[in-house]
Amino acid sequence: MNSINKQLNDEQRELLIGLYVEGLDEADDGKVARVLQFTLHDESLDGMIDEVNSFYAGEANLSEAASDARLRNW
């Protein structure tokens, strides 16, 4: 497992969120695991993952806080 050494910038976070969404949508566990490594040291990315997970939970009706479920066809 690779260590994560530096603070991420916004562009890198966007790329990682793209990889995470791809990993979840394609059921690619390696991609998801790789992105989660970065969340250990980057609070902003961790918060973005929270937001993405909340959206997915709403999409799948996993949570009552499914306020974005109306976007499920997007």
Place this chain on the structure above:
Amino acid sequence: MQERKVEKTDYSLSEAELNRRREKLESAMVQFESNLLMDIRLYLRKFNLGHLSGRAEGIWHEVVNTALRNANNYNPECSAKAWLRSVAFNAVRHLYRDAKKQIQTTAISEAVRHFGFDGDVEETSETGLFDYLEQKSVKRFFKKEQWTAEEILSVVGEDDRQILRLRFVEDLSAREIAAHFGISEGAANVRLSRAKSRLQKEFQKQ
């Protein structure tokens, strides 16, 4: 034959330090239990293990026990919640691999192969990973002089065109896009990522 040494506990940690780490983890467990349970259910669903969603609480208890047992491996400089989420994801991942009978680290996705990337995303160095992601990013399409932005956007549907235009032509961030549509930032990020994937696929066809 030399006896194999199996040692999982870091005995160099003092009892006080180990307790400090456990306390930090326990505090996060209490504070984020419902979020992490939701994450476990989400991961089960996304990895085709939705039929196991009734076991989510059992998996959470396993995560709690595993995390406390391995508190010596937790770096207190890191977010406890993020570490617990990784432990939770790994628990689901083991179930997924058992179900798929996959061998660890050998799976390379079609997308990765397509771009001639000969490593596993998970095992790639940080620099290599970002080089790969930037090379793969649809942003590069918009930098090429032979196409106008509208020509590029014409290959996807109107919904995707709209969000990609905001991101790459008007240069809005995901937060600004979320505000524009009146949706959460998470929704904007998922929608943007899916639109980028569809644009990527359309370009691959051509």
